[in-house]
Amino acid sequence: xxxxxxxxxxxxxxxxxxxxxxxxxxxxxxxxxxxxxxxxxxxxxxxxxxxxxxxxxxxxxxxxxxxxxxxxxxxxxxxxxxxxxxxxxxxxxxxxxxxxxxxxxxxxxxxxxxxxxxx
Numbered sequence: 001x002x003x004x005x006x007x008x009x010x011x012x013x014x015x016x017x018x019x020x021x022x023x024x025x026x027x028x029x030x031x032x033x034x035x036x037x038x039x040x041x042x043x044x045x046x047x048x049x050x051x052x053x054x055x056x057x058x059x060x061x062x063x064x065x066x067x068x069x070x071x072x073x074x075x076x077x078x079x080x081x082x083x084x085x086x087x088x089x090x091x092x093x094x095x096x097x098x099x100x101x102x103x104x105x106x107x108x109x110x111x112x113x114x115x116x117x118x119x
Contacts, residue, residue, distance in 0.1 A: 005071075008063045012075050013082065016056035023048040049104070050111045053079050057115025072116020073109055080108035 027044045030036060036044075056079060057072025064071045084101070 053111035057112035061119030076112020
């Protein structure tokens with residue numbers, strides 16, 4: 001029985017967010033233990049996005065076996081879309097800077113695509 005693309009994407013996104021959650025907990029622990037600065041925390045968050053999206057793209061590429069870069073890019077795009085929706089839902093006021101939105105999108109989509117290409 002063949003799994004549908006949608007089921008594969010849901011599993012890959014679930015895996016990516018589990019990795020994200022675990023790594024964010026580790027980053028929070030490191031922040032608590034070593035009183036890291038803002039630059040280190042921001043760098044850690046970017047690294048977590050890169051790792052989670054790369055892993056999601058890699059697994060999606062392995063599952064699909066054709067057009068791996070495209071499916072990796074789709075997984076990175078969906079990861080970013082969900083991240084954006086959750087961020088807007090939790091934000092009380094203010095509009096995020098457009099440059100930050102584009103940078104985060106490029107990081108997530110590019111990392112997912114790279115993961116698919118490497119798989």
